Amino acid sequence: MITSKKISSKIGIYSLLIAGVILSIGPFYWMLVGSTLPSGEIFHIPPKLLPGDHLAKNFQSLNESLGIAKIFWNSLFIALVYTFTCTLISAMAGYAFAKFHFKGKNLFFFIILCTLMIPSQVTLIPLFEMMVSFNWLNTYQAIILPSLASPFAIYLMRQNMKAVPDSIIEASRVDGAGELRIFFTIILPVVRPALAAVSIFLFMSQWNSLIWPLITLNSKEMFTLPVALSSLIGMARIDYGQVMLGTTLSTIPIMLFFLLLQKHFISGILGGSVKE
Amino acid sequence: MDQTEKVVRTTTDFRVKNRKNLLTPKNAPYFFMGPAFLLILIFTVYPVISSFILSFQEVRGIEKSFVGFSNYSRLFHDPVFYKSLLNTFQILIVQVPIMLTLSLLIAAGLHSSMLKGKAFFRISYFMPAITALVAASIVFMILLDEHFGIVNYFLSFVGVDSIPWLTTPFWAKVSVIIVMTWRWTGYNMVIFLAGLQNIPSELYEAASIDGAGKVKQFFLITIPQLKPVFIFTVVMSTIGTLQLFDEPFILTNGGPNSATMTITLYLYETGFKFFEFGYASAIAYVLVLITAIISWIQMKLVGDEE
Numbered sequence: 001m002i003t004s005k006k007i008s009s010k011i012g013i014y015s016l017l018i019a020g021v022i023l024s025i026g027p028f029y030w031m032l033v034g035s036t037l038p039s040g041e042i043f044h045i046p047p048k049l050l051p052g053d054h055l056a057k058n059f060q061s062l063n064e065s066l067g068i069a070k071i072f073w074n075s076l077f078i079a080l081v082y083t084f085t086c087t088l089i090s091a092m093a094g095y096a097f098a099k100f101h102f103k104g105k106n107l108f109f110f111i112i113l114c115t116l117m118i119p120s121q122v123t124l125i126p127l128f129e130m131m132v133s134f135n136w137l138n139t140y141q142a143i144i145l146p147s148l149a150s151p152f153a154i155y156l157m158r159q160n161m162k163a164v165p166d167s168i169i170e171a172s173r174v175d176g177a178g179e180l181r182i183f184f185t186i187i188l189p190v191v192r193p194a195l196a197a198v199s200i201f202l203f204m205s206q207w208n209s210l211i212w213p214l215i216t217l218n219s220k221e222m223f224t225l226p227v228a229l230s231s232l233i234g235m236a237r238i239d240y241g242q243v244m245l246g247t248t249l250s251t252i253p254i255m256l257f258f259l260l261l262q263k264h265f266i267s268g269i270l271g272g273s274v275k276e
Numbered sequence: 277m278d279q280t281e282k283v284v285r286t287t288t289d290f291r292v293k294n295r296k297n298l299l300t301p302k303n304a305p306y307f308f309m310g311p312a313f314l315l316i317l318i319f320t321v322y323p324v325i326s327s328f329i330l331s332f333q334e335v336r337g338i339e340k341s342f343v344g345f346s347n348y349s350r351l352f353h354d355p356v357f358y359k360s361l362l363n364t365f366q367i368l369i370v371q372v373p374i375m376l377t378l379s380l381l382i383a384a385g386l387h388s389s390m391l392k393g394k395a396f397f398r399i400s401y402f403m404p405a406i407t408a409l410v411a412a413s414i415v416f417m418i419l420l421d422e423h424f425g426i427v428n429y430f431l432s433f434v435g436v437d438s439i440p441w442l443t444t445p446f447w448a449k450v451s452v453i454i455v456m457t458w459r460w461t462g463y464n465m466v467i468f469l470a471g472l473q474n475i476p477s478e479l480y481e482a483a484s485i486d487g488a489g490k491v492k493q494f495f496l497i498t499i500p501q502l503k504p505v506f507i508f509t510v511v512m513s514t515i516g517t518l519q520l521f522d523e524p525f526i527l528t529n530g531g532p533n534s535a536t537m538t539i540t541l542y543l544y545e546t547g548f549k550f551f552e553f554g555y556a557s558a559i560a561y562v563l564v565l566i567t568a569i570i571s572w573i574q575m576k577l578v579g580d581e582e
Contacts, residue, residue: 021401149313
């Protein structure tokens with residue numbers, strides 16, 4: 001009696017969880033299927049749930065209307081350069097705040113913490129004016145530079161570097177290692193997991209970012225993927241096959257990356273706020 | 277032997293001292309912090325101040341003139357702005373509790389020890405959190421189509437008439453909430469899961485010895501122990517929702533009839549469709565004010581904890 005009750009409650013939990021999985025993954029599956037269908041068949045009753053043969057055609061027309069290779073490259077280039085530079089800059093700043101005592105340290109750190117609390121939307125208009133006056137609209141640097149110092153990443157690196165014992169830094173100084181060398185050969189290797197988490201976080205936020213690129217990019221060949229996608233659905237006649245393929249292309253790389261690096265990924269996207 | 281070692285030591289010391297190290301422990305921190313701090317001054321601090329000044333100005337072409345509080349007083353009489361505030365808070369008040377309850381339930385389900393395939397479930401539920409909001413919104417825009425969308429198709433099997441998801445004010449808000457919930461539930465679930473793993477198992481053992489059932493344990497142990505995690509997720513979701521932009525921009529573009537106009541979307545339209553920089557800056561500062569108030573409440577709550 002008790003066991004049968006237990007079994008049925010187990011079946012209940014499993015079926016709820018599996019229903020949830022279908023709701024979570026279903027839209028992905030459908031996006032993949034949609035990218036292989038012509039526009040008309042995406043809106044079909046009953047819906048087509050198996051892949052069609054329109055993938056190459058969709059790719060061709062997507063390439064004609066957007067130049068998808070260049071757009072993919074824009075997104076990738078911006079995200080990679082941004083991630084690398086921002087991680088380095090944040091690690092450096094985090095190191096300064098975690099391991100040094102210097103004049104003005106508290107004030108500097110307070111200013112950085114304040115910017116963490118301010119919603120970034122408030123900077124949009126002055127930044128746009130700045131980009132116009134630098135003549136930087138439709139450039140990579142317009143996307144990369146304004147968010148290159150991330151207060152969040154700095155804070156996170158500082159927290160992680162605090163755990164590095166002072167004694168190894170002191171010991172290497174006594175051995176005559178220069179400050180740069182200590183940073184690159186001793187500190188950075190120790191905080192590798194944090195570097196991985198921060199880079200994934202930064203990469204994702206740049207790869208997916210919409211509003212700032214939307215404001216600063218208006219020529220097609222400079223678009224990033226999110227801007228390109230939003231331009232596709234703003235067209236008078238929307239070709240949904242193209243749209244589905246575009247969303248697939250913007251999602252697939254991240255998905256693969258995620259399945260490979262799951263653990264790092266989860267802690268990265270959560271911004272290292274959760275320790276497992 | 278001792279002697280030679282000493283000699284070697286002194287020569288190396290000599291070499292090190294003679295090499296010109298530009299970075300000393302004294303100036304190194306400024307060098308390490310410099311790039312980040314400079315960037316923050318130029319691209320955050322300056323714009324924040326500039327935006328504040330702009331909110332008291334009117335911008336015409338390249339001419340700027342001070343207009344006192346008129347941008348702010350205009351806000352008070354702007355029905356669309358009121359609507360955007362109201363919409364943002366309506367979405368916030370409905371979406372955040374639904375999402376967090378779901379996240380918590382799934383996390384509790386996955387945490388229970390007898391379950392197999394935890395890793396599979398965890399990955400599956402987390403998957404939506406890796407998609408671009410733009411991509412998610414586009415996919416749902418098609419799924420939720422009134423006449424040919426899959427959602428209405430499946431609903432028709434259980435006898436629900438086709439729902440005008442994106443074309444009526446009420447359902448458009450619901451659609452935005454659905455997309456947000458789909459995108460963020462797994463994300464918060466992982467946070468709860470980590471929180472659950474940190475609850476000492478002795479608490480549960482003691483409770484079951486005292487004869488407390490699973491449900492009682494959930495409310496008397498799990499929920500109170502998760503309070504800090506709760507506060508964290510509530511604050512993060514609240515601040516995120518206040519800045520809501522991508523989903524309504526793609527799904528409905530603020531419509532129909534401004535039903536999904538949010539604060540940030542209105543700021544974007546005012547600033548970059550109508551180029552009213554002064555007025556848009558005033559909107560931005562209202563957002564700053566609201567965020568500040570909510571952060572303050574949060575600090576109070578966390579402060580009580582400690």
